[in-house]
Amino acid sequence: MSLPPAKxxxxxxxxxxxxxxxxxxxxxxxxxxxxxxxxxxxxxxxRSLIRAADRSKSEEDLHIETEHILRNFFSSTGHDYDxxxxxxxxxxxxxxxxxxxxxxxxxxxxxxxxxxxxxxTEEVQDTIxxxxxxxxxxL
Numbered sequence: 001m002s003l004p005p006a007k008x009x010x011x012x013x014x015x016x017x018x019x020x021x022x023x024x025x026x027x028x029x030x031x032x033x034x035x036x037x038x039x040x041x042x043x044x045x046x047r048s049l050i051r052a053a054d055r056s057k058s059e060e061d062l063h064i065e066t067e068h069i070l071r072n073f074f075s076s077t078g079h080d081y082d083x084x085x086x087x088x089x090x091x092x093x094x095x096x097x098x099x100x101x102x103x104x105x106x107x108x109x110x111x112x113x114x115x116x117x118x119x120x121t122e123e124v125q126d127t128i129x130x131x132x133x134x135x136x137x138x139l
Contacts (some may be wrong), residue, residue, distance in 0.1 A: 037079075045073040059107045063095060066105070070098075094127055102127060 003067040052065035067083070074081035094101040104124050111117040 041073065041076055045069055053108060056108045059105045062108060063105045066094070066103070094124075094131075097131075100131075102131065 048069045052069060053062060056062035056065060071081045083096045085096050094102045095105045106120055111120060
């Protein structure tokens with residue numbers, strides 16, 4: 001669900017997607033409290049996500065571990081974590097949608113293949129575009 005334009009925060013969304021290995025991350029340095037505390041929390045969450053990706057045997061293992069890590073991360077920053085799972089956008093169905101953050105899980109090691117990584121990136125980009133159209137946002 002999208003906020004009306006007048007109530008949306010005055011911030012620019014990330015319009016760039018970067019992927020490395022099995023994890024795609026965006027970073028917002030000043031989301032709450034002191035910068036150093038925020039950085040420490042982001043670093044720990046990132047380490048936890050990498051460990052989860054390394055030990056996960058399936059997409060569902062990774063999904064469960066990631067949800068646990070994100071729930072703890074948001075709780076530690078004083079933010080609510082209320083994700084929606086398998087929400088139909090237009091054609092695509094992201095695994096998790098949290099506000100305007102889309103999470104698409106892939107079986108561990110899937111993105112090691114250049115072709116599969118390219119295909120997954122294109123799928124996520126298409127889903128982002130579809131979500132923007134559904135919300136009447138400009139890209």
